[in-house]
Amino acid sequence: MSRKVLGKRIFFIVSLFIIAGILSILFVRASDQPEGKKHSGKDQEQHEDWEEFVMEEEYNAGQSIIEHILDSHEWHIIDYKGADGKQHHVSIPLPIILYHEGKLYAFWSSKLQHGSYEGFSIAHEGKNKGKIICDNKHSNKNTEASTLPIDLSITKNVLAIFISGFILCIIFITIARTYKKRKSEAPKGLQSLLEPIILFIRDNIARSSIGEEKYERYMPYLLTLFFFILFSNLFGLFPFFPGGANVTGNIAVTGVMAVFTFLITCFSGNRNYWQHIINSPSVPWWMKFPLPLMPIIELLGTLTKPFVLMVRLFANMIAGHIVILGFISLIFIFGNINIYLGYGVSVLSIFFVIFISLLEILLAFIQAYIFTLLSALYFGMATEEHD
Amino acid sequence: MELVNPGIGLIFWMTLAFAILLFILGKYAWKPIMKILKDREEHIEKSLHAADLAKEEMKTMEFNNEQLLKQAKSDRDVILREARKIKESIIEEARIKANIEVDRIIENAKERIENEKMAAMTELKNQIAQLAIEVAEKILKKELSGEQKQQDYIKQIIDKAQLN
Numbered sequence: 328m329s330r331k332v333l334g335k336r337i338f339f340i341v342s343l344f345i346i347a348g349i350l351s352i353l354f355v356r357a358s359d360q361p362e363g364k365k366h367s368g369k370d371q372e373q374h375e376d377w378e379e380f381v382m383e384e385e386y387n388a389g390q391s392i393i394e395h396i397l398d399s400h401e402w403h404i405i406d407y408k409g410a411d412g413k414q415h416h417v418s419i420p421l422p423i424i425l426y427h428e429g430k431l432y433a434f435w436s437s438k439l440q441h442g443s444y445e446g447f448s449i450a451h452e453g454k455n456k457g458k459i460i461c462d463n464k465h466s467n468k469n470t471e472a473s474t475l476p477i478d479l480s481i482t483k484n485v486l487a488i489f490i491s492g493f494i495l496c497i498i499f500i501t502i503a504r505t506y507k508k509r510k511s512e513a514p515k516g517l518q519s520l521l522e523p524i525i526l527f528i529r530d531n532i533a534r535s536s537i538g539e540e541k542y543e544r545y546m547p548y549l550l551t552l553f554f555f556i557l558f559s560n561l562f563g564l565f566p567f568f569p570g571g572a573n574v575t576g577n578i579a580v581t582g583v584m585a586v587f588t589f590l591i592t593c594f595s596g597n598r599n600y601w602q603h604i605i606n607s608p609s610v611p612w613w614m615k616f617p618l619p620l621m622p623i624i625e626l627l628g629t630l631t632k633p634f635v636l637m638v639r640l641f642a643n644m645i646a647g648h649i650v651i652l653g654f655i656s657l658i659f660i661f662g663n664i665n666i667y668l669g670y671g672v673s674v675l676s677i678f679f680v681i682f683i684s685l686l687e688i689l690l691a692f693i694q695a696y697i698f699t700l701l702s703a704l705y706f707g708m709a710t711e712e713h714d
Numbered sequence: 715m716e717l718v719n720p721g722i723g724l725i726f727w728m729t730l731a732f733a734i735l736l737f738i739l740g741k742y743a744w745k746p747i748m749k750i751l752k753d754r755e756e757h758i759e760k761s762l763h764a765a766d767l768a769k770e771e772m773k774t775m776e777f778n779n780e781q782l783l784k785q786a787k788s789d790r791d792v793i794l795r796e797a798r799k800i801k802e803s804i805i806e807e808a809r810i811k812a813n814i815e816v817d818r819i820i821e822n823a824k825e826r827i828e829n830e831k832m833a834a835m836t837e838l839k840n841q842i843a844q845l846a847i848e849v850a851e852k853i854l855k856k857e858l859s860g861e862q863k864q865q866d867y868i869k870q871i872i873d874k875a876q877l878n
Contacts, residue, residue, distance in 0.1 A: 397717070398724060424723075458721075478723045485727040492735040499743035506750040511757040525747065546748055547740035555735065579720030583728040587736075645717065 386663045388656035396573045396648050397457060398484045400436040400449065404568060416440070419568065421486060423447075427461055427476030436480070447476065484580065487572030491558045499554070528553055532700050536707040545706050548591060552584060553699040560644060560691030564684065575694070576644035578637065585633035588702040592629070596709040604629065632705055636698060643694050647687040654679045 402419035409415050420437035425447060438444040443462065450460045450473075459480070460473040481489075498517065505518045514522045533542040533549055559580075562570040574580050602608070604625040606615075614621060654676045662669025858864045 393717070398721060478721060479726055480723050481727070482721075482724065484724055485731075488728055488731045492731050495735065496738055496743075499739055499747070503743045503746045506747050510750055511754045522751075526751070529748070529751075543748070547744040548736060550744050551732075551736050551739050555732070577720075577724065578718050579724040580728050582720055583725055583732060586729075587732065 386656075386659045388653070388660055391656060391659075392649055392652040395652055396576055396645055398482045398573075398577060399457070400439065400459070400480055400482055402483050402486065402568065402572075421481050421483065423459065423478075423480040425459060425476040425478055425480070427474075432476075483572045484574050484577055487559070487562060487570075487574045488580065490569050491555065491562055491574070495551075495554055495558055524553075525550065528699060532696075532703045536700065536703040537710065538707060541710050544595075545591070545703065548587070549699050549703055552587075552702060553695050556584070556640065556695040556698055557691060560695060561688070563644065563648070564687050564691065573645065573648055575640055576648055578641045581637045581641040584640075584698070585637035588636060588705060589629070589633035591702075592632075592705045592709045595706060597712070599711065599713045600709045632701075636701055640694050640698055643690060647683065647690055651680055651683050651687070654683065 400423060401421055403416075404419065405417045407415050407417070420435040423432075423434055423436050423439070425432040427447075432445060432447070434444060439447065439449055439459075442448060446461050447459050448462065450456055450458055455473075455475060458475060459478050461476050462473050498521075502518050502521060505515070509515065509518075513519075528549055529542070529546060532553075533546055537545055556575055559574040563573055563575060565571060605622050607621055607625070610621050657676050658669050658673045661672040858867060
């Protein structure tokens with residue numbers, strides 16, 4: 328009886344969260360729209376109001392979507408039209424760290440909001456669009472119009488990585504403490520929520536693909552990988568501040584994780600693994616002349632595996648985000664034609680956004696699982712013992 | 715394409731953050747969690763094994779108890795049977811003894827009665843004899859009171875004797 332009630336309550340809370348999440352996606356994405364105008368229109372004085380903007384300027388869905396899924400130097404929250412009739416741009420400023428011509432620069436991104444600071448500015452056009460460029464007015468070495476400094480800024484995605492890492496640390500160190508306190512007792516609370524996942528990774532991913540003897544060495548990496556991807560995926564779906572950053576839909580992030588997997592695979596590869604790559608005994612000798620084709624293919628294979636890992640996670644996450652944003656954009660595209668048509672389409676769009684969001688939650692788990700499983704499989708291949 | 719063009723800053727921070735995360739979680743979370751999970755599994759396995767053993771032991775104990783109970787039951791039966799036998803034999807013996815005793819008592823009684831009877835008879839005879847003597851004496855006294863009568867009687871007796 329009480330379990331039933333609890334189940335209902337959990338279902339209610341979860342559905343509330345989902346609805347709130349979807350509404351907030353709508354809300355934030357909707358209120359984000361003037362940003363597109365802001366970036367396209369260089370002139371800061373050119374503040375038209377929202378209605379005018381909708382009526383007069385063409386809404387560029389593609390540009391808006393891409394801006395939302397890319398990394399950014401500030402954490403944009405909301406744009407609104409103040410009582411003075413001006414557009415207000417609310418965002419969390421993030422630290423910008425640049426290394427340029429032997430010097431280290433650090434300042435807040437709010438300084439770049441209105442043009443350039445110490446010669447640095449965010450490019451709004453061209454091939455370096457969105458990146459920080461130096462206009463080289465102060466420099467006498469460079470003759471080019473603008474150069475790219477090495478950008479080590481704490482961008483939106485970097486901050487999101489830190490946040491999800493921090494939350495992971497808090498959650499799992501707390502759980503570890505609970506485990507220590509409740510040795511050989513039944514799990515409780517958060518522990519019992521996450522224990523099945525930990526056990527699943529251990530038994531169904533690590534044990535089955537690496538093997539009984541060696542799986543323990545890879546467990547910390549696999550667990551960290553799984554939970555980092557899962558949390559980042561889920562945070563990416565949540566539209567407000569701690570979430571909303573498209574972390575796992577960024578090729579740099581997935582690439583780094585793929586490189587970790589690749590390096591661990593290489594370093595844990597035993598003699599058999601390398602022998603099979605470089606000089607496989609199952610390849611007949613005449614295949615090795617005049618060109619050792621198989622080693623080249625095998626070496627390429629070791630590289631394509633992490634490459635595929637990188638692209639799969641990146642593409643899946645970014646595709647989900649694009650689809651959700653696409654449905655939201657539909658409202659504004661139709662709203663451009665006729666404001667009432669936009670309201671009408673919003674009903675349909677919300678329905679599809681809900682559907683895709685639920686799909687995305689599923690995908691968040693599946694992608695974390697696949698990345699972890701494939702990593703484990705590669706480790707298993709590298710450490711496999713042949714007789 | 716910005717989408718597939720990774721930024722150097724993000725790569726740098728991601729590598730750093732991920733390595734630190736791996737280290738911290740590996741040291742302070744996964745290691746104790748995995749160890750305790752393993753310990754717990756071993757503990758559970760051991761406990762289950764112990765429970766199985768205990769069950770087995772219980773079974774044997776139960777079997778023993780049953781055996782013991784059976785033994786006790788049969789023992790009790792034997793004892794009861796024997797007791798019954800003994801009781802019967804005692805009763806029988808008692809009956810025989812009692813019969814003998816009764817016979818003896820009856821015999822005694824009979825004998826005593828006989829004796830008493832005899833004594834009574836003797837007494838009676840004696841009394842009768844006494845009485846007879848007394849009566850005879852009294853009659854004689856009466857008959858032979860007076861000289862004359864004595865004379866007559868003597869004469870009578872002499873007469874009779876003379877006749878003989």
